Every structure is written in C-alpha cells, then in structure tokens.
Amino acid sequence: MAKTNGKPYPNLIGGDWKAPSDNVLENHNPADYNEVVGLFPMATLDDTKSAIDSARAAQPAWSKTPAPARGAILDKASQILTSRLDEIATALTREEGKTLAEAKGEVTRARDIFKYYAGEGWRYSGQVIPSSVNDELLYTRREPLGVVSIITPWNFPIAIPAWKIAPALIYGNTVVFKPAEDAPHTALLLVEALVEAGLPAGVINFLTGDGALIGTEMASNPSVNGITFTGSHNTGTKVYQNAIKNMARVQLEMGGKNALVILKDADIDLAVKLAITGGFGLTGQACTATSRIIVEEEIADAFVSALTTAAKNLKVGNGLENGINMGPLVNQDQLQTSQSYMAIAQKEGAKLLLGGEVDGAKGYFAQATIFDHVQPNMRIAQEEIFGPVISIIRANGINDAIEKANAISFGLSASVVTNNLKGAFAFANQVDAGVVKINEPTTGLALNAPFGGFKGSSANTFKEQGGAALDFYTRTKTIYVNHG
Ligand code: NAD
Numbered sequence: 001m002a003k004t005n006g007k008p009y010p011n012l013i014g015g016d017w018k019a020p021s022d023n024v025l026e027n028h029n030p031a032d033y034n035e036v037v038g039l040f041p042m043a044t045l046d047d048t049k050s051a052i053d054s055a056r057a058a059q060p061a062w063s064k065t066p067a068p069a070r071g072a073i074l075d076k077a078s079q080i081l082t083s084r085l086d087e088i089a090t091a092l093t094r095e096e097g098k099t100l101a102e103a104k105g106e107v108t109r110a111r112d113i114f115k116y117y118a119g120e121g122w123r124y125s126g127q128v129i130p131s132s133v134n135d136e137l138l139y140t141r142r143e144p145l146g147v148v149s150i151i152t153p154w155n156f157p158i159a160i161p162a163w164k165i166a167p168a169l170i171y172g173n174t175v176v177f178k179p180a181e182d183a184p185h186t187a188l189l190l191v192e193a194l195v196e197a198g199l200p201a202g203v204i205n206f207l208t209g210d211g212a213l214i215g216t217e218m219a220s221n222p223s224v225n226g227i228t229f230t231g232s233h234n235t236g237t238k239v240y241q242n243a244i245k246n247m248a249r250v251q252l253e254m255g256g257k258n259a260l261v262i263l264k265d266a267d268i269d270l271a272v273k274l275a276i277t278g279g280f281g282l283t284g285q286a287c288t289a290t291s292r293i294i295v296e297e298e299i300a301d302a303f304v305s306a307l308t309t310a311a312k313n314l315k316v317g318n319g320l321e322n323g324i325n326m327g328p329l330v331n332q333d334q335l336q337t338s339q340s341y342m343a344i345a346q347k348e349g350a351k352l353l354l355g356g357e358v359d360g361a362k363g364y365f366a367q368a369t370i371f372d373h374v375q376p377n378m379r380i381a382q383e384e385i386f387g388p389v390i391s392i393i394r395a396n397g398i399n400d401a402i403e404k405a406n407a408i409s410f411g412l413s414a415s416v417v418t419n420n421l422k423g424a425f426a427f428a429n430q431v432d433a434g435v436v437k438i439n440e441p442t443t444g445l446a447l448n449a450p451f452g453g454f455k456g457s458s459a460n461t462f463k464e465q466g467g468a469a470l471d472f473y474t475r476t477k478t479i480y481v482n483h484g
Helices: 045-064 067-083 085-096 100-123 159-170 184-196 211-220 233-244 268-284 297-312 332-348 398-406 421-430 466-473
Strands: 011-013 016-018 024-029 032-041 136-144 147-151 174-178 204-206 226-230 249-253 258-262 290-296 351-354 369-372 389-395 413-417 435-438 474-482
Touching (some): 011 045, 024 085, 024 184, 032 085, 032 184, 045 147, 045 174, 045 204, 045 211, 067 159, 067 184, 085 100, 085 184, 100 159, 147 159, 159 184, 159 226, 159 466, 174 211, 184 204, 211 226, 226 233, 226 466, 258 268, 258 398, 268 290, 268 297, 268 413, 290 297, 290 398, 297 351, 297 369, 297 389, 332 369, 332 389, 398 421, 413 421, 421 435
Parallel strands (some): 147 226, 174 204, 226 249, 258 290, 258 413, 290 389, 369 389
Antiparallel strands (some): 011 204, 024 032, 351 369
C-alpha cells in the first residue's frame, strides 16, 4: 500500500477508520523534506458525500444528548490532550515546522479551548423576553445549525480546528472536518482524542486529501448547514460562492497584513521585543503576524538599529532542536513566496537591512528579513507574504501612521506601542482592524474573547471564539406560550 517509508494513517467516516488506498497524500517534514512523516488518504468525492451523510444521520441523536453530557466528552478530550501534549506537540513540529516550544503552546491552547467549551454545556441558554400581553411566556431557544463543515489551514493545525470543532459539538452540531494538506497528522491526533473520549460514531468525520475536491463538496453539499473556513482570501472567496447557492451559513477568516505602529514616545526595547515576537515568531506564518512596522520618523533610526541587532541573534533551524528561535517555512511554495517578495522589495527600491536569503537545500529555511524605507503602495507593503519578512514604513505623526496602517485591503490585527494614553485610544478607535492591541504583539489571542477580522480578512459575518461562537453554531427559535 505505502509508496514510501511513511506510516499510513486513516480517515474517519461514520465511525469507521478508513486506511489509505494506493492514492496517498505524502506528508513531509519541512525541516528535512526527505523525511515522510505520514501517508494520508486522498478522500474521494464519494468519501466526502458519505462523511456528510454520516454527519447528517448522527445529528438528531447528538443534538438530543443533554449539553452537559456533550460537555463531559469535550472535557475528557481535553484531559486526553493534556496526557499526550508532548507527543502531539512533537508531531506538530515535525509536520508544520514551528519550534517545539511554540507547538507545546498551541496544543495547550487546544486543550484549554476544549475545557472552556465543555463548561459552555452547563451555561448557554436562550432568553426570556418580557411579553406585551398577559399570560404569555415569550422565550428563545438556541438550536444547533445541523451539519457543519470545518475547513482549516496548516499554520495552527490544532488550535484552529479546536476553536471550530469544540463550539460546533457543544452546541449540538455534527461535523465534517478537513485539515490542510500540509498538516493532517496533528488534526488526526485531535480527532482520535475525541473518539477516545466517547464521541458517538458519525458526530465527527475526518477527511484528508485534495482541498479543492473535498472542500468544494463540503461547501456546496445541500446537507451542510454551516461552513466555517480559515485560510487564504482566494480560497475563502470560492467557499463563499459555493455555500451561497444553498444559503448555508458562512464564516470565513482569512489573510492579514498586520501593522505594529510605534509612536515617538514608545519604549524602544519593548517595541523591539514586540516586533520580534510578532514578525519572526512562528516564522511569520501567523494570520496575525506583524508584517509592517510603521514608526514615527523621530525614533525610526534608533528603533531600526535596535531591531536589526536583536533579529541578527535569531537562530533558524529544525524546530525540534534546542535553542532554535525560528523553524522552517511549511513547504516549497511558502519558501518561494518569501524568496520572491525579498526580490520584489529590492526591485521596488526598499532597503534591505537584514536577511534576504533562503536555504532550500534540506528544508524550507528563510532568514529573518527586514526592509527599511518601504512605501505604503509597494507590493511588500500591500500583499500577504506569510513568512519572516518585515517592512518598515516611516510616518510623520500619529495621523499619518494610522492612515498608513489602514491603507491596505486587510483588517485583521494591529498594535500600537506608546506610553501616551491619548495616542493609544486614538489608535484603538481609528484603526481598521478586528483585533487591536496596545503595547502587545499583533499575534496572540485570548481564547474567551471574540476574534475575527475586518475588510478582506473576513467574511464579516460571525466572530469566532469565546461566547461569540454561539451565534454562528446555533439558530434562534422564538416561542410564544399563551398560558391564560
Ligand atoms: P488555503 O486557502 O490554501 O487553504 C485553507 C484550506 O482550504 C485547506 O484546508 C485547503 O485544503 C482548503 N481548500 C483548498 N482549496 C479549496 C476549495 N476550492 N474549497 C474549499 N477548501 C479548499 O490556506 P493555507 O495556505 O492553508 O493557510 C494560510 C492562509 O490562512 C493565510 O492567508 C493566512 O492568513 C490564513 N489564516 C487566517 C487566519 C485567521 O484566523 N484569519 C488564521 C490562520 C491562517
């Protein structure tokens, strides 16, 4: 069965584990692409339809299971994730590339998300509304949407599935889940934890393979009631167009081009720390990564010099090794994208201060790269790179800085570094982004707060995470009871 030395892993359809046939998806280690870390099924269209049918068949019984009992399964899954934290984090680093410390942080996040939504089973409710007539009880009931398709990217291969799957399940939906081609193993380990925790057959179905083939069916099948997608803007647009044919509910979270704005009164050491974390943490492969730094001219030279010195010390290498600050990019395409933007930036006239090179001999490694004197209309200031490339844009005053921060088609995350309360609030109120930070990195989110972008970063329909997830994963029924 296996074409190479990788271990074969299954899909899950209607409670049955389905091993790969001859047609497999090879999953490689981005730090050493000769290592095949696993072979996954290339699910067919029939597999996809049968996964959706299984989810549909399992939904009535699952929605009738009391919510606290559903929560108990999520809680058990959370405990299983805790007991396997090191194993899952290692698998994550091996297929996605981020450092082991970053991977452990992500698995911990997934565990906490399951714990949080397990508790939701005891809490969520509808409303009792004051009636305008006598002897009438007027109330609302939150009901599950039904079958939810979950399509996720590779860059947070357990946290993003967790923040979609946990609320889908707690509110009584059944799920068809398709992870990205580059990180199916971590996703499978999450599904295994749910099955081991006691999730009934058909409540979660897991498919791997060709994203366009499986994903198109998952978005357009009339038995699917809701589609939640995180990924690129291009793919998200296709998902929306397919879903709208059935008037299915859609949630899309997509790319970013996030700005860290540094005002002239900022603590430069703090600004450097936030720039390194947001720009080079996770190898720049976060939707909320700092891609642009907009700094007031008065302190620009001092900041740029301190940032360049700090970034020089970052050690790039295999994320499983000790002392590595930045793992590889996830695949050849990502490597080429970073490399091509490094060339485009120089052609456009930006000044290269650090890095600018990639090393694809064994894995997909890119240097921490900084460009100065970037103009807001340059391609590197406008387009998502999704790699360790920071563009410095200089600004004259806070209004110019905010204007430059807003001069993009995305609106995911933005941060300001300042000691000035007035500047901080002016920024928070005027910046066009769904997540705003003050003296914090553009990356990093609270699991119990609403998350979602503005403009081209999102479908701008429903927020994710925390209590906000209730709105996407349930429909509201209004009930009038005349008891007179
Ligand atoms: P991608 O769009 O290439 O793929 C995302 C998912 O869509 C994958 O599972 C893929 O297999 C699937 N897919 C591919 N073609 C499809 C189709 N025609 N129909 C349905 N599904 C299809 O994105 P990626 O490269 O995996 O992830 C990187 C992107 O994700 C970046 O743009 C990043 O900013 C974004 N992202 C956004 C957030 C957020 O919350 N806003 C978080 C993480 C990543």
